Amino acid sequence: MKFMLMMHAPRGEGDWAVSKWPAEDLEAHIAFMRRLNKELTDAGELAGAEGLAGPAQAKIVRAGKGGAPEVTDGPFPEAKEFLAGYWIVDCESEERAYHIAARASAAPGPGGTPLKIPIEVREVMSAPAAEM
């Protein structure tokens, strides 16, 4: 079963609240995320993971005249959080996916306190069942 785990990071001043953290807390956070990815890889459960460039670089695109792209800097829904990145895990059960999401949510923040970042978990739709 594949699940997408979406990490919604809090907006700070500018895009990344983390850029104002003390150095050792930032380094601990980065190391935690690296370790988590390595664990998931070693467990054979990581199907993909990407970090996304910050919302300042986001664009909204609509089809304009003759189907040509019409690119604007918004409008974006007002939100206190933004999608910072995602994992796609291929694991044996929904419970396991929740467990992984909880691990990611507990990434350390300022002072080493778990951040408890909200992680949205959605199952990835799969191919139709094989006809036996």
Next chain:
Amino acid sequence: MNLTGENLLRELAPQVLGAVIRRFGDFSAAEDAVQEALLAAAMQWPEEGVPDNPRGWLIHVAARRMTDHIRAELARRRRETIVMMQAPPDQQVSPAPDSGVATDQDDTLILLFMCCHPALTRPSAIALTLRAAGGLTTAEIGNAFLVPEATMAQRISRAKQRIKSSGVPFRMPSDRERAERLSAVLHVLYLIFNEGYASSIGPNLQRSDLANEAIRLTRAVHNLLPDEGEVAGLLALMLLTDARRAARTDPDGALIPLDQQDRTLWDRNAISEGIELISATLSKGSIGAYQLQAAIAAVHDEAARAEDTDWPQILALYGLLKRMSDNPMVALNHAIAAAMVHGPPAGLELLKALDTDGRLAGHYRLDAVRAHLLEMAGDREAAIAHYRGAAQETKSIPERDYLMTKAARLAASPP
């Protein structure tokens, strides 16, 4: 032959492909047939031993696959006349593929010229080069570029169609075209190396298989064209850069900049080979951009400690390079060297020209270099702001982590 099976197959792949194209003229089908022959060899040789004439064996198997393929085609379009030969009539008389004419070596080159043809987009040329000349599987190439195998297969197949429809004959480019075509080949090899060395996307900073493949192919071109200074220059540049691979990241995968690397981890053999190569080449005359970049890499690699780096020499080399190529990245590195020799204000002054240049607008490297020079100049607040700006602009996670950490450490340091 003291080559291991896999190296032997990679060495032979372009020669076999050349021979099959020469005979059948259909690049796309020949490429598929050769892949099947390589696969058959990979399965059978370890079991039954390497045949006495491995090249002949591969050509024979691939030619048989081609014949099967043609029969199937004929059956499919019974009433149509197939023009098998894509080559113009004057080339339809070709030597038997295994007659041993002295073209095996040339075939590797012709193939590279073909895969890097200007008619192809760069991603297509890269994919085709790795598959046809490098002998990587589509899955391996897909993995290296983090795209699904099906996507990569499509990219390769469209590139082959493109070559087919452009009607490029399978032969050496004319003397008139040769320089331009060779520089296209070198550029593709350089891009493959770069992709492997400093992956610009995703969490992996290093995908060494691509760097190794680029070095292997460049070495092959250098062996075939030993008098081409820029080929030697590119090979030296790759060796001298790749020599630092083990020192570039810490065990957690974090980026370590050049001046903080543990230089005992650098690969001395690669450095010696690179220095020897570039020294011999520079003494021969006409100097190009790859040779200059290799010379700069050599100066860095020759310094036992970061503080021993001969910055005046690097500054002079970047000055030459800047006159030769209008590349803003070169100007950026030139500014760093100027700051190391004449102090940070000189470097910051040079960066002003890049602000108006426009090509680096919003590029993280400009912010990162400016932050670095401001830090050197002792302007802490401005340096922090530019490190943070660069962290938001970069598309590479290791780079972002490094830049954010840099800003945080600076903010924590006593003013």
